[in-house]
Amino acid sequence: MPELTFAVLDISAEPYAVTPVLTARLGISADGEEPVHAIALRCQVRIEPLRRGYTDDEALGLLDLFGPRERWDATQHNFLWQHCSTVVPGFSGTTQVDLALECTYDFEVTAAKYFHALRDGAIPLQFLFSGTVFTRGVNNFAVQQVPWDREDHYKLPVSTWRELMRLHYPNAGWLRLSHDTLAALSAFKSARGLLGYDDAIASLLTTHVAQEVR
Template sequence: MGTDSQEGTPDLGFEVLGARPVRYAAAPMLAVDLQVSEPNGRHVYMVGLTIQLMIEPARRRYDDETRGRLVELFGAPERWAVTTRSLVWSRLDVIVPAFTGSTTVTVPIAVNYDLELAAAKYLHSLPDGEAPCALHFNGMIYYPADDGGLQVVLVPWNKSIDFRMPVSVWKETIEHYYPATGWVALRSQTLEALQHEKLDRGLATLDACVTELLGEAHRD
């Protein structure tokens, strides 16, 4: 096995064909259909691909209501030229099986509804339209050498593509796994105190306890 850096090595291209919720999975997940192509006709045995999935907030326009939702994340809108930096969504490892010409692989993306995480908070704040994303690729390409041996070459670090994911895909995924609910991160002491308050009030759920406490706060 060798490492080939000469001309004639596979030159991979990438394109996102679409995204969709994954309806039946052990954990909340959506999927991206990624087309991998090699236009020079080189046969590829396998690609061990690593993808860094980023959100690029500066590449979208926002109405006043959405700007208000995003103040907690980016600060005052007049500072957004500085503060709307890239957000890390996920790091993905994908095995691309053997192909010649092109192939399509499904890339699963775990969906987290913890609104303390910047990516989830950003996606939750968008009412509709598209979320501007970028996929940055690296990894190893395994392919046959001219003498029949195995050659390995790195995926170049400059391999990146933009992808505008429909916000509806994220919202449908969240609604499927968390219908009409949301998640809030609490410190363990706060959660324990809330549990005690729920028991003292004879309520069945934490949601009922929070609703009752909020009602009392508004009356005050």
């Protein structure tokens, strides 16, 4: 059975997808001359927050996730971003394949909240590979599992993620509200003759800030 290694070569925004998608370009190598018929590849993508530093503005944005900076030694741990998969066609030696990473701007999703808090630099990612490898065997084909220790690390530029969000949500974001909150916000908007929900929330924030100043 061939020995397989995996590497993340690049991650870029997919410009023509209906929903926000990043495309990870993977490089796969198999030692020896035996061809690989196919790989049903699975991948767990994790975020490694300890592998970068943070400005004070970023620390404020991460307050909901990790608490104040003095607690980060106890609260900052690697966490799951997503599971994804793809089928690798047959190859000998080396090949490359695309892996789709679905993204969201929903602030209730931990990864999106983390990404949004970052202003610059890179997002430290860990790719853990698994799956099933199909090769030639005594009875036409053989099956083996991708070894559990196959992994790679990649620093995704924050600008790549921000560009993807700008592409799908130009000058806007996405916020989920309960039915009761949405109904109350609609009533507030209509009562004051405001044009949209953005204006209603801005009006509420202005009023709150004015009361705090007093």
